[in-house]
Amino acid sequence: MGSIYLIRHGQASFGADDYDVLSPTGIRQAQVLGGHLAQLGVHMDRCISGSLQRQQHTARAALEQLDTAPTLEIDDAFNEFDADAVIRALVPGILDQEPEALTILRNGANNRAEFQRLFAMLIERWVSGEHDVPGLQSWQAFVSQVEGGLLRILERASNKQNIAVFTSGGTITALLRLITDVPAHKAFELNWQIVNTSLSLLKFRGREVSLASFNSYVHLQLLKAPELITYR
Template sequence: MGSIYLIRHGQASFGADDYDVLSPTGVRQAEVLGQHLAKLGVRLDRCISGSLRRQQHTAQAALQHIEHAPVLEIDDAFNEFDTDAVIRSLVPGILDEQPEALDILRNGANNRAEFQRLFAKLIERWISGEHDRPDLQSWQAFVAQVEGGLQRILERADSRQNIAVFTSGGTITALLRLITEVPARKAFELNWQIVNTSLSLLKFRGREVTLASFNSHLHLQLLKAPELITYR
C-alpha cells in the first residue's frame, strides 16, 4: 500500500499582523520533523503543499534535512479555509448573546481560552450549513475542494509511493470527515487537538484510503521540550 503523510504546518504567528508566517518555534518544529523523518529513513516520492506561506515554509524547513527530497509541488486544494472570513461573516449572528465577542476575537493572543471558545462556536455555525452566505465558502464546498486535491494525488500515485502533504488543521479535519465519515462536529473536536507539525498517516490502494494514524508528534515529545508542543 502507498502512504500519504498529512503534516500540519508549524506554529504560525497568532496575534501578529500577519498570521501566515512561521514563528521561530514553528521553524524549529519543522526542522525537528525533517530530522526525525531522516532518522527513520523515510523516502518520499512526492511532496505537496498548499500555497499558504506557513505551509510552504514548513515543507522547506523540513525537507532540507531529507536526502533526495523531491521538488515541492503546490496545490491550493490543501489550503486552510478562510478563518477570517468565517469570523467576519458569522460573528454578527452571535453578538446578541455574546456582546463581548468582538473584543475577545480582536485580542485573541491575550485571551486564548476565550478566543477558542468563541471560535469553536462560530465553526459549529459554519459546519451546520444553516448560516451559509454567498460571500463565504461553505463547509461543504471546502470539503469538496479538499476531496479534489486528494483525488488528484490518487490519480497520479501508484500503490508503493510515499507522499507528504504539508497542510493545515482544517484541511486535515476535512480529510478525516471524508475518509472516516465521522460527523463534522466530531471531526472538529479532533481538530482542536492537532499539534503543529504532527503527522497523520493515510494508507491507500487505488482509490481506497484508510486512516492509519492521527496526530503523531513523537518527534517533538522525544525532545522533552514542552514549549515545542503547540496548537496554533
C-alpha cells in the first residue's frame, strides 16, 4: 500500500497583520519534523503543498532536513478555507446573541478562549449549509476542492509511494470527512485538536483510502518543550 503523510503547517502569526507567515516557533516545529522523518529513514517520493506561504515554508523547512527530497509541487486544492471570509459573512447572524462578537474576533490574540468559542460557533453554522452566503465558498464546495486534490494524487500514484502533503487543519478535516464519513461537526471537533506540524497518515491502494493514524506529534513531545505544542 502507498502512504500519504498529511502534515499541518507550523505555527503561523496569529494576531499579526499577516497570519500567513510562520512564527519562529513554527519554523522550529518544521525543522524538528524534518529531522524526525530523517531519523525514521522515511523516503518521500512526492511532496505537495498548498500555495499558502505558511504551508510552503513548513514544507521547505522540513524537507531541508532530509538527505534527499523531491521537488515541492504546489496544488491550490490543499489550501485552507478562507476563515476571515467565513467570519465576515456569518458574524452578522450572531450579533443579536453575541453583541461583543466583532470586538472579540478583531482582537483574538488578546482573548483566545473567547475567540475560539465564537469561531467554533461560526464554523458550525458554515458546515451546516443552512447559512450559505453568496460569494462565500460553502463547506461542500471546500470539501469538493480538497477531494479533487486527493484524486489527482491517487491518479498519479503507485501503491508503494510515500507522499507528503503540507496543508492546513481545515483541509485535513475535509479529508477526514471524505475518508471516514464522520459528520462534519464531529470532524471539526477533531480539527481543534490538530497540532501544528502534526502527522496524520493515510494508506491507499488505487482509489481506496483509509485513515491509519491521526494527529501524531511525537516529534515535538520527545523534545519535552511544551512551548512547541501549539494549535494555531
